[in-house]
Amino acid sequence: MLAVTAAEKFKCDKFVAAAIMGALIMPEFMKLMGSTGNGTIVHFFGIPLVLMTYTSTVVPAILATWCLSYLEKWLRSWIPTNLQLLFVPLISLFVMVPLTAGVFGPFGVYVGEGISNVINWLMNLNGWVAGALIGGVWNIFVIFGLQWAVNPVMINNISSLGYDYIVPLTCAANFGMAGATLGTFVRTKDKKIKAYSISALLSIFFAGITEPAIYGIGIRYKRPLVGAVAGGAVGGAIIGGMKAKAFAFVFGGLTTLPAFVGKTFIPYCLGLLACFVVGCVVTMVLGIDENSTEQKTSNMNSAQSVSNESILNPISGEVEDLTQAHDPAFADGSMGDGFVIEPSSGDVYAPFDGEVTMLFNTKHAIGLTSDNGVQVMIHIGIDTVKLNGEYFESFVKQGDKIKQGQKLLHFDLNEIKKAGYDCSTVVIVMNTKDYQSVELLNAGKNDHGSATLKVQV
DSSP states (O other), rough: HHHHHHHHHSSOOHHHHHHHHHHTTTTTHHHTTTTTTOOOOEEEEEEEEOOOOTTTTTTTHHHHHHHHHHHHHHHHHOHHHHHHHHHHHHHHHHOOOOOOOIHHHHHHHHHHHHHHHHHHHHHOHHHHHHHHHHHHHHHHHHHHHHHHHHHHHHHHHHHHSOOOSSSHHHHHHHHHHHHHHHHHHHOOOOOOHHHHHHHHHHHHHHHOOOOOHEEEEEHHHHHHHHHHHHHHHHHHHHHHHHHHHBBBOOOOGGGGGGGSSSSSSSHHHHHHHHHHHHHHHHHHHOOTTHHHHHHHHHHHOOOOOOOOOEEOSSEEEEEEEEEGGGSSSHTTTTOOEEEOOOOOOOSEEOSEEEEEEEOOSSSSSSEEEEESOOOEEEEEEESSSGGGGTEEEOOOOTTEEEEETEEEEEHHHHHHHHTTTTOOOOETTTGGGGEEEEEEOOEEETTTTOOOOOOOO
């Protein structure tokens, strides 16, 4: 699932991304680790590979998908269009599966070992500092899945020494997140978030599971995550400074308190209380700013006054009715009425006076709103989003005021075609439903600036 969402972000084939990570969690692959687990060394064509369990990691999937996006782009530039459907996924899998197993897996193992070494060094140097640092950043480790690489070190300490100093610090992070979750419950006015907060809080208290709180509250509202870090750092300093010990490997919660019973049990409990209180108070003071996202959505969807207007052709080329568009997502008119252009030039000009209300990072599409309320999207090419901005140049940014005839974008028509992409461009009135009719005035060859579309209330 992470590979799929990363592929959407990096603009590459999400099915190939899923297949790459799926290959690495196949039972046959997992069996290669035997009883050794993470860190097992096997050989692939004589090359040593350090294996690891991928099901609980984050970084390998992101790095692999990021590399895939560049590999796909390169392959498409060399493989003829009629062969890409077969050979781009095939070669991508052949390259990326061994690369991920040979590079990104060891990255996770070695980063985890490095973190563990640093933690042990800090604990021996100064428990207060180590406790504050680990208690503060552990929830960040959870976001990236790095905590799983440190877990074997804690388990080994308990099996060989009978106790461990790191486990109590991870529990400090849990209770810092619990406090931030309670602070969110108090500050929010949304009944659904209140219910979710209680559920996430109980998950921490009774199971030591923080992911629902981290992802559903911390990352979503940002400020509770700050509260959790602050709480974990303060309580972690107390726990680390007093050398609190864990006598079993557990996740921090109320039900796992017996695993810490010993001479340092009271300092451990005081540290957890500090984590919880500080996390809660900091979150309540900072607030959760839950209205910002709703306000942005409201602004984007706010009704605008509309009136009759002519829309000029933004690109020189052959103009046709929208039903002739090569992309069925546009041709059926479900996104709005408009027209399609087979461009003869790579320059895009403003079809009216107005504002840039949307500009994709890849610069292959731009959204404009006229002074009279017409909302237009200009989408250049089919699947050109996969170029990730290559061959595109923007002369405006989102929020800019524009004048009719002003140059907005430039795209390298020849290079995009060489890369195997269809450059046909659609111009769509996104708020078509606000109008009685959207009428194509002139089909055929048109220069930019000619009256091409008429909208009527």
